Amino acid sequence: MSVAKPLSLAEIRKRSVAFVRDWRDEPGAEKQQAHQFVADLLKVYGLSESKAALYEKRARRSSTGRGGYIDALVPGLCAIEMKSKGVDLEAAEQQALDYLDALSGAEMPRWVITSDFATFRLLELSPDGADAITFTLEQLPERCDALAFLAGYQQRTFGSREQEQASVKAAKLMGSLYESLEASGYDDHDASVFLVRTLFALYADDAGVWERDLFYEFVETRTAEDGSDLGAQLSVLFQALNRESSKRQHTLDPLVQRFPYVNGDLFGESVSIPSFDSEMREKLLEACAFNWSKISPAVFGSLFQSVKDKAARRELGEHYTTRTNILKTINPLFMDELRERAVAAHHDVKKLKKLREDLAKVRVFDPACGCGNFLVVAYAEMRALDLQILERLQQLGALSETLFFVAANLKVTLDHFVGLELEEWPARIAATALHLVDHQANLAMELSLGAAPEPLPLTKVDSIHVADALDTDWRAILTPSNDVRIVGNPPFLGHATRSATQAQQLREVWGRQDIGRLDYVTAWFKKAIDYFAGFEGGRFALVSTNSIVQGEPVPALFGPIFEAGWRLRFAHRTFAWSSEAANAAAVHCVITGFDKNAQPPARLFSYPSLKGEATEAPATSINAYLVDAPNVLVEQRRQPLSPELPACTFGNMARDGGGLIVEATDHDAFAADPVASRYLRPFVGARELLHDLPRWCLWMVDLDPRDVAASPLLKERLEFVRETRAKSRAASTAAMAATPHLFGQRSQPDVPYLVIPKTSSETRLYFPTKHAMPETIASDLVFTAKDSDGFLFGIISSSMFLTWQKSVGGALESRLRFSNTIVWNNLPLPTPSMKTRSAVIAAGKDVLAAQALHPQRSLAEHYNPLAMDPALLKAHAGLDRVVDKAFGARKSLHTEQDRQAVLFRRYAELTA
Structure with missing residues (x-):
């Protein structure tokens, strides 16, 4: 039996001419002729009357509540409303729209067609749809592409919001199907193979790969309602899809014979037969009812990759790599340049042909390809550009009419897109997604030029490799050349x-x-x-x-x-x-x-x-x-680059197991002890500094040994510290057991100093800091620097310093991480004049004064980015102006990027 193929646009135009000839002289009576008119119109596009449309679909009008009929409905695709000649089609369109609320989600159409036998009116219902278009019956042959969606062609913007939404829904349908397979105990590898094959069959049903809804018809009419034979029947079908039509058994079901040969290795592997029940069959039928031609292979691939993970399934559709983010990578790397060449060659046939030859040389390689979304988007963009060039060559009369009938004449082909992926499942999805986007590109070519390579049989995608990218020689996967473009995430x-x-x-x-x-x-x-x-x-x-x-x-x-x-x-x-x-x-x-x-x-x-x-x-x-800015690399430095900066030192590290730290719950006991209280000191780390939290420590650099015996509290703590240190695996810590009364590492300033937190929230507009007296002991979660006149406070409190911190300081999780060797010692602070230094100090005092307006607030509260006091913001703005000048800014700076340019230029000068 011969296999029915999707119609080419050339065949559609031929049929439309006959359709016009048959109907141009008919009276156009709505009740008597509407059914036949619609049936004949659908046949123009290859849709059989028996399975494509529901005639006189009963529905209820949302405006009146009265019952009525939609003249014809192709579920999930279009509603058709017929009127007698001369009747207002806008009113007919509103009537059709009035019925749509009564339809199920699977039935909801994307287009509404209204006609009075002499005129067609077409309205697209998607958010991206334009105004309705109209054309006459006589114009149908030249406008037949307007209704080409009936044959599976899609006039879409690749990456549209509608495609993304459709892809989310499609992935949820597949996720539901996988859950059922998983719950039944079906082998995970075999489930992967089955899902990918099912995905292709669902897409082929709606996208013109084979007869519309052929797979849907097979599942609905050739399998038992209880699902008991569904797995076996699908296995028979999938085996047939892997065999050329001429080599199939003649005893096969005629419906199976109507399916074309697919190839492409998609149906080649032998896997176990899944067992289904009635609920699982209903889920597959629900997936069949969805219009799969609307999906984006890139977005769907990302989502499809997640269906096997329970947690990911719960949030399916809420996280995927968007086309927009992928284009941020491929456009400036190579696509923008290729498009610019196409524009420059607009009137030059020779240059346009040369550009096509250069497209043929490009190889796109993603060594972390996952489900292939970077490769899919790159393929779609390159095929779209190639089509644009071909359209222009056609306009210039420089196109061979036979060029498009064979795939060998394509310049951008699937084997030019190469991926490496660690896991089998996403690699399978990547190969399948490439087949889908290839078909979409061919449909676009057919729609524009009237011909394209045949959709089947598929060419096997051998360019997606399952391997660990870091353990693999990339040159063995793809021979390097000047035309390779590596992309990925x-x-x-x-x-x-x-x-x-x-x-x-x-x-x-x-x-x-x-x-x-x-x-x-x-x-x-x-x-x-x-x-x-x-x-x-x-x-x-x-x-x-x-x-x-x-x-x-x-x-x-x-x-x-x-x-x-x-x-x-x-x-x-x-x-x-x-x-x-x-x-x-x-x-x-x-x-x-x-x-x-x-x-x-x-x-x-x-x-x-x-x-x-x-x-x-x-x-x-x-x-x-x-x-x-200058191409500098900021590395660790032992001493400050700027002579204006004193040493910035790490705070004091106890290495005591907590024995030398006094929390608020123990403070009163130590304060009441006449001996221990002499060694009690305020203790500040980043948390205490930022949130104004009280904490203390035992600071015993001048310990009188007699005091240990005189204070049970001290003795207990010191014995605990000695035992803790002695048990340490670190030799340096174990050696400190000999001096349990001392912090393990000590760097306490003996003069007033500036406390700099080791970390600060990345959301703050300024880097918070504060002065402390030498009696306040700094923990190892802060840094200290001597600041006798407040100049350093002004520098650190500025936007210029925060910019430097963000640029070179790195992060701990998402928080800014201060470093004395990277951030402080490399800060490119020029030697200021006395006038500039005084201005910075004065502006810093203004900041302190603004803080003092609300003495009850902690630094964290002062610098909450959503609630900074206007007076404090104003003081910081004044400080920024003078600090910017101190670093050599010649004009007002308004952005982080402006300040970075100044900082790196100054750094290059100081390190030259």
Whole structure:
């Protein structure tokens, strides 16, 4: 038996001519002829009357509550309302819309078609839909593409909100199906294979891969209602899909024979037969009723990857990699350049053809591809550009009419898109998603040019490899060349969360034992530069957390990259890669793209709001901190770079097991002890400093040994400290057991000093600090610096210092992490004039005065970014003006980026 294929637009146009000829002279009576008119129209697009439409679908009008009929309904696709010739079609359209509230979700159409036999009116119901369009019966052959959705063609904007919403719903349907398979005890690997095959069949039903709703018809008519034979029947079908029609058994069910040969290795593997029940069959039928042609392969792939995880299933649709974020990577890396070439070659046939040849050379490689969303979006964008070029060549009369009938003439093909993925499940999804986006691209070509490669049989996707990217030689996966573009979103794992195995992988990739605070993702950067060794034209761009451009890891990562001849071609500064899940924290990310070319000018994207849109600016040179400034690397320094800065020292570390610390619950007992009270001192760490919390310690640098015997409290505490230290595995701590009355490490200032917290919230507008007297003991959770005149207080309390802290200081979790060796000792503070120094001190006193207006408030309350007092904000603004000038700003500075440029320029000058 021959296999029915989806109609080409050429065939649709041919049929539409016959349709017009048959109906142009008919009277157009609504009641007598509507049914036949609709049936004939659907046949033009390859939809059989028996299974495509529900005629006179009973419905209730929402406006009146009265019952009525929709003339014809193609569930999930379109509603058709017929009127006699000359009747107002807008009114008919409103009548059709009035009936829609009575439909189920699966039946709800995307389009409404109204006609009076002489005119068609078409309305798209999606949020992205435009105004209704009208055309006459005589115009149908030339406007047949307007109704091409009836044959499975989709006029969509790739990545539209509607596609995303459809993809979320589709993934939930598949998640429900997987839950049932999992609960039945079906093998996990076999379930993976089954779900991917089912996904393809569902999509093929709606997207013109084979006859519309053929799989739906099979499930509905060839399987028992109790689901008992569903698994066996699907196995028969899937085996048939893997065999050429001419080689199938002649005794096969005629309905199975109507399915075409798929190939592509999708149905090749032999797996066990799943067992179904009636509820599971209903879930599959519910999935069949959904319009799968509307999904985005990229978004759906991300979601589909999550259906096997219970926690992820609960929040399905609330977190996925959006097309927008993927385009932030691929556009500035290579797509923008290719599009600009297309625009420049608009009138030049030779250049347009050369551009097509260059498209054919490009290879996109994602070495952490997951479900393939970067590859899918890149493929869609490149095919869209190739189609744009072909359309222009056609306009210029330079296109061979036979060019599109064979896949060999395509310049952008699936094998040019290569992925590495650790796990089998997402790799299967990636290969399937590439098939889906390839079909969508072919539909777009068919719609525009009238012909495209046949959808079936599929070409096997051999370019998605299941392997550990860090243990694999990338050159063995894809031969390096100047036309390779590496993109991706490797795992978000900070140095603190990497496993021992991952740490060892980092050592092997970097070729050294000391990997410091390098994040796991940095291994992909090193693999990329090793992969391109000896090639000047390659490019790569990776998404990562912003920790790679902050603090100690920056020189360790970017030093080798720059030394190998790479530059930052573009960068997206910190933005929120956010989840819509309730209470989920957004990941702060950056995107860095590299090449070895001097041109084009670097592009820097900044985000005034982390969740907002980017603003772009050309850059002379983007440095490792993603600033248009000199390319410096800030490394640990033992002494301050600026002669204006005193030493900044780590606080006092007790290493006592808590024995020398006195909490509020024990304070009264120690205060009442005439001996122990002489050694009781206020004790300040970051928490005490920021929240104004009382805490004390026993500070016994001048201990009189006789006092130990005189105070049971002291004796008990010192014995506890000695025992705790003696048990320590650290030899240095065990040695301290000999002096249990002393803090293990002591650096207490003997003059008034500035207390600097080791960490501070990243949301604060300023870095909080406070003066303390030498009687207040600083813990190891703060740093101390001598500040006799208040100059340092003014510097640290400024936006300039906060900018430096954020730029080079790194973070602990998401909090800002102060460091004396990185942040303080490298602060590029010029020597100020006496006038400037006095101005900074005076402005700092204004800040203290503003704080004093509310003496009951802690520093955390003063610097709550949502509730800062106007007087305090004003004082800080005044301080910023004088500190900016102290660092050499020649104009008013308003943004973090402005201040970064000043700071790195000053740093380059001081270290030259």
